[in-house]
Amino acid sequence: MEADRTTPQAKPLLRALAGEAVWPPPAWLMRQAGRYLPEYREVRAQAGDFVSLCTNPQLAAEVTLQPIRRYGMEASILFSDILMVPWALGQPLRFAEGEGPLLEPLRDADAIAALDPSVVVARSAPIMETVARVREGLAAEAPRTTLIGFAGGCFTVACYMLEGKGSKEFPAARGLAYADPALFGRLIRTLQEATAEYLVAQVEAGAESLMIFDSWAGMLSPGQFRRWVIEPTASILRTLRRRCPGIPVIGFPRLAGPLLADYAARAGVDAVAMDTSMDPRWAAQAVPETMALQGNLDPLALVAGGAALEAETRSILAAMRGRPYIFNLGHGIVPQTPPEHVTSLMRLLRSA
């Protein structure tokens, strides 16, 4: 229908999420707003600490739009962090230079019982204002670009809340899941409720699509993966389907390996993101061909640039051709990435 060209469905990312094999594929990069960009470092210095930047709608909207202005990606992801949900739940959060995030870890059952998911939306009002500003900015400057809102997966967020910081193994969280599954389940249910409300609020503020980052999903045994990754995600999706019908959701159970097929079949998402270790040819046959795949260039190939970047990119494109697909990295862009390598990558993708 000719009229469709003026509707949001004409946006390439939304078409791919609806199951269309758009080619060349829509593209964006995880952490595309970040320290590799000089204009980001400038705003970051102005804002002070990272949480202040995430809760300053004017500056957060500005850094969200920076990579779109420079490169014209087909998606713009809200500039925020998955740990803003614990922050909104009242858990003290700071980002120490060179150390990553630091939360005051949840100590006991009382601390978990005291968490109140109903305060999250009100406390994240500045983030919702950022969403609204970005949506307006895109309408004015980049009408083909889709705004993606996001949250962390319940399991990954619980890992940080219990450990208090990044970790290789997250023993506090994984240990509690075995030692006291009822208590761990209570934390997961609180996060399920908080995250669902937080995502609904982003959609109401103007997000056109959502992504759920479950970065540490790949640490779990298959049974635990189903219980703490697939089931909470499916529960969030049931709320989203009821409250925000038609909003497409990308799930990212990082390092899930073959469990990606189970996740795709049962989590209720519209698309799944592949981490760098995933073979896209395997994913292409393991995930229904109507479901979009996203990913999965190694961020270090983007740092290297040149022939390695081109070969890796072409090999992923060859595996994804003919199916709904969104180009992306397999994990976040790293600070040492030369900005001009992103220019070369976008040029290569557009000539695909």
Ligand SMILES: Cc1c2[nH]c(c1CCC(=O)O)Cc1[nH]c(c(CCC(=O)O)c1C)Cc1[nH]c(c(CCC(=O)O)c1C)Cc1[nH]c(c(C)c1CCC(=O)O)C2
């Ligand atoms: C695990 C996780 C976090 N945050 C996130 C995840 C899931 C994805 C993943 O696995 O990487 C998700 C995230 N974090 C950030 C975004 C913004 C949107 C984007 O551009 O992709 C998104 C989607 C900004 C950020 N989040 C963070 C930065 C760097 C902060 C700075 O500018 O100093 C940015 C731009 C900080 C952060 N935030 C987190 C860590 C571990 C760190 C420290 C690592 C680092 O410094 O790169 C938690």
